[in-house]
Amino acid sequence: MTATSLLELKGVSKRFGAVQALTTVDFEVRPGEVVALVGDNGAGKSTLIKIISGIIPIDEGQVLFEGRPVSLNGPQASSSLGIATVYQDLALCDNLDVVGNLFLGREVRSGAAGKLTGWLDETAMEQQASALLQRLSVSIPSVRTQVAALSGGQRQSIAVARAMMGSPKMVLLDEPTAALGVAQTRQVLDLIRRLREQGLGVVVISHNLMDVFSVSDRIIVMRLGKRVATFDTQAAKEVEVVSAITGAKKQEVVETLKTEAQ
Numbered sequence: 001m002t003a004t005s006l007l008e009l010k011g012v013s014k015r016f017g018a019v020q021a022l023t024t025v026d027f028e029v030r031p032g033e034v035v036a037l038v039g040d041n042g043a044g045k046s047t048l049i050k051i052i053s054g055i056i057p058i059d060e061g062q063v064l065f066e067g068r069p070v071s072l073n074g075p076q077a078s079s080s081l082g083i084a085t086v087y088q089d090l091a092l093c094d095n096l097d098v099v100g101n102l103f104l105g106r107e108v109r110s111g112a113a114g115k116l117t118g119w120l121d122e123t124a125m126e127q128q129a130s131a132l133l134q135r136l137s138v139s140i141p142s143v144r145t146q147v148a149a150l151s152g153g154q155r156q157s158i159a160v161a162r163a164m165m166g167s168p169k170m171v172l173l174d175e176p177t178a179a180l181g182v183a184q185t186r187q188v189l190d191l192i193r194r195l196r197e198q199g200l201g202v203v204v205i206s207h208n209l210m211d212v213f214s215v216s217d218r219i220i221v222m223r224l225g226k227r228v229a230t231f232d233t234q235a236a237k238e239v240e241v242v243s244a245i246t247g248a249k250k251q252e253v254v255e256t257l258k259t260e261a262q
């Protein structure tokens with residue numbers, strides 16, 4: 001255990017029937033760092049993320065948050081600790097505008113504080129939405145734009161901003177740049193850097209090694225349900241990471257990369 005871990009998993013195992021999805025996995029995220037979680041299909045990445053977000057329970061192991069043992073026995077438990085998850089499918093409401101999406105389920109009402117009475121305080125919500133997007137440097141035409149009219153990168157940014165509404169300490173992002181173009185990807189990677197600047201612990205699942213190298217501080221590699229390697233991104237070489245992902249020898253990876261480049 002490092003004194004500075006925000007979240008720490010120790011010896012976590014998870015089985016689905018005959019499938020051992022995770023085998024005694026240790027995992028740690030520190031405040032102000034971006035951890036890339038990589039691995040081939042079926043390696044156990046999503047299972048790990050779902051455990052951290054409280055969607056599936058662990059069979060064995062221990063979870064510590066800010067050094068204290070915790071039980072992630074439901075999404076509510078996870079979010080009340082300050083863990084927010086942004087899923088690949090975004091879960092935005094296309095027919096609502098940006099303000100509507102950001103405040104969905106947490107609308108600000110005028111009148112007595114905390115009461116579910118009174119009119120929706122649109123002005124307050126609009127101001128808070130603008131302030132949040134400005135803090136994250138997310139640029140959109142207007143907070144009153146319908147989400148359906150935004151680009152993929154803008155939508156992903158709104159999904160991340162929505163996760164920030166509860167002032168989390170940690171954000172989990174599942175394939176945040178999948179299906180995005182080059183400029184949109186850059187926009188989302190910039191946003192991830194801003195989350196780090198604000199001191200959050202960020203975990204990003206990605207199959208795109210370019211993105212991983214561009215945005216992460218550490219790379220954790222999963223293979224067949226085990227954590228098989230960890231790299232400091234600055235010192236890591238692509239061939240080593242690919243070799244850890246596939247289990248192939250480094251020389252074989254070099255040959256494959258050469259062939260692909262031809």
Ligand SMILES: Nc1ncnc2c1ncn2[C@@H]1O[C@H](COP(=O)(O)OP(=O)(O)OP(=O)(O)O)[C@@H](O)[C@H]1O
Pocket residue numbers: 016017019020021039040041042043044045046047048
């Ligand atoms: N609900 C489930 N029921 C049964 N098996 C499951 C379930 N969820 C995951 N698995 C199995 O657990 C293993 C790990 O799956 P997981 O989805 O965590 O991998 P992954 O690394 O996220 O893969 P991908 O990159 O394809 O999303 C796989 O063999 C998968 O088939």
